[in-house]
Amino acid sequence: MNTTQIQEIIFSALTMTNHTREDNNQIPIAPITELYSKNGYLDSMGLVAFLIDVEELFLDEDIKISLSDDRAMSQTKSPFRSVETLTQYIVELLQE
Template identity: 40%
Template sequence: MPIIARNLIYNVISDAISEINDTRHENISVNELDNISLYGDSGVFDSMGLVNFLVLVEEKLDDKFNLVLSLTSERAVSRRISPFRNIVSLVDFIFEEIEPVAAS
C-alpha cells in the first residue's frame, strides 16, 4: 500500500466538511482545518453529526485510497483522550489506524 501524505488526509476531511456544509445552515470553515473543534462545548458537531461526519470520512478514504478503516471502533471511542476533539487529533488517529493496514 502506498504511503498516504498528511495533506491528502486533510483533503479528504476538507471534502467531507464541504459536503456536509451543503446540508447545514451555518457552514464550517475549511480554510483553517487545524482550528476546528469537532465535538464538545466548542465543537461544530453534536454526537449524531460527528458520527455522520466520521462515516463520510471513512467512505472518502475508501473511495480515494481503497483504505477501509473504522473511525468509530471500540479502540477509538474508548481512549482517555478522544481522537475526535479536533481535526489534528483525527488526522493523527487516522495515521495510527493506517500503520497496521500498510504493514499487512
C-alpha cells in the same frame, strides 16, 4: 498516504457536512477546527454522519478504516476533538 492527503479527505467530508447546515452555521475548513468537543461544531448525529463520510472517502481510495468503533471511543482523549486530532489518529491507524 501522507498527513496532507489525509487532511484533504477530512476537509472534503467537512465540505459535505456543510451542505446539511445553514449558511450562517458553516464549519470552517481548517486544521484547528474543533469537531466534537466543548466548543465543537458537531453534535453526536453530525459526528456520525461526518465519520461515515470520512470512512467512505478512504474506501474510495481502497483504504478501509473504521473510525466509529470501540477503539476510537475508548481513547483517553477523544480523536474527534478537532481536525488535527482526527488527522493524527488516522495517521496512526494507517501506520499499523
